[in-house]
Amino acid sequence: SQQGEEDPQALSIQEGENATMNCSYKTSINNLQWYRQNSGRGLVHLILIRSNEREKHSGRLRVTLDTSKKSSSLLITASRAADTASYFCATASTGGGNKLTFGTGTQLKVEL
Amino acid sequence: EAGVVQSPRYKIIEKKQPVAFWCNPISGHNTLYWYLQNLGQGPELLIRYENEEAVDDSQLPKDRFSAERLKGVDSTLKIQPAELGDSAVYLCASSLGGGRGETQYFGPGTRLLVL
Numbered sequence: 001s002q003q004g005e006e007d008p009q010a011l012s013i014q015e016g017e018n019a020t021m022n023c024s025y026k027t028s029i030n031n032l033q034w035y036r037q038n039s040g041r042g043l044v045h046l047i048l049i050r051s052n053e054r055e056k057h058s059g060r061l062r063v064t065l066d067t068s069k070k071s072s073s074l075l076i077t078a079s080r081a082a083d084t085a086s087y088f089c090a091t092a093s094t095g096g097g098n099k100l101t102f103g104t105g106t107q108l109k110v111e112l
Numbered sequence: 113e114a115g116v117v118q119s120p121r122y123k124i125i126e127k128k129q130p131v132a133f134w135c136n137p138i139s140g141h142n143t144l145y146w147y148l149q150n151l152g153q154g155p156e157l158l159i160r161y162e163n164e165e166a167v168d169d170s171q172l173p174k175d176r177f178s179a180e181r182l183k184g185v186d187s188t189l190k191i192q193p194a195e196l197g198d199s200a201v202y203l204c205a206s207s208l209g210g211g212r213g214e215t216q217y218f219g220p221g222t223r224l225l226v227l
Contacts, residue, residue, distance in 0.1 A: 030213045042116070042203055042218035043155070088154050092213020098143050099168060100216060102154030 006089060010107045019076045021106040023089030024069075030092045032065055033100065034074050037086045046074075046087075079110045114138070116219035118204050124225045130192035133222045135204030137185070142209030144181060145216060146189050149201040161187065162209060194226045 007022045025032070031050045035043040049056045049065045049072070056063045062075040076083055086107050090100040117136040125131050137144050142163050147155035158177065160168040163184040172179065176195070181187040191198055201221040207214040 033213070033215065035218075040220075040223075042220045043205075043216075045215045045217070048213075048215060090154075097167070097212060098162075098207060098209070098214055099157060099160060100213060102156070105152075105154050 006087070006103045006106045008106060009104070010109070012109045012111065013079055015079060015081055015110055015112050017079055017110075019079050019083070019108055019110070021074045021087050021108070023072045023074070023103050025072075025089070025091045025101075025103070026070065027091070028094045029067070030094055030096075032063075032072050033090045033092070034061075034063060034072075035088045035090060035102075037088065037105075039085075043088065076108075079108075081110050081112055084108060084110045116204055116206055116217055118202075118219035118222055120222055121220060122223050122225075124227065125194055126227050127196055128193040130190065131194050131224065132188055132190045133202050133204075133224075135187045135189070135219060137187075137204070137206030138217055140208070141206035141217070142184070143207045143214070144187050145205040145207075146179060146187070147203040147205065149203055149221070151200075155203055158189070194224075196226050199224055199226045 005024050013019050029051050033048045034046045037043045047058045047063050049063050060077045065072045086105045088105045089103045119134050144161040146158040149155045159172045159179050161181045179189045201223050203221045205216040205218045207216045
């Protein structure tokens, strides 16, 4: 079963614009992670934010976490055509050990 | 360092036939995961191994699916017999192990088509 839901399901922007994706989840968590999947490939880890963190940056990525609202957002600044991919949030629930539960994903298309 | 290796990359079979997928995790990773990914969906966990032990197989349809990780390194996932609804991508991932919610490293997946 999918833990999280991502919003929007699909997003199309122009190169250079910022892209924001949101993730909502249902249970208490140890951490939340974002992964990218290019068409026909496996998932690649982007960033991990712990439950006691509110914001984290990595290069052009900015992730926020609001545990009171059980939601997270991923911001990609100055997008490039190479950012075209599906983006998934994944949650590590409290007491879930090493299990990650993935959301339904946002398909991002960055056009030249 | 080599990543997670999966084979085959693609498989086409007729329904009721058996099929097997193989995964070799990153060297030194104790935890291995098999996921099922349907088109347009996120991965769903089938089974998780800590070394040789299957610690979470609650989502594995045990009437037709089986998995093994005999020496705590590589793993095989089998479907027998395959059904039309099994058409999907089967992803293998690994992580260091011993933690909670560790970063997972994914292989390229095996795309299965059941006719």
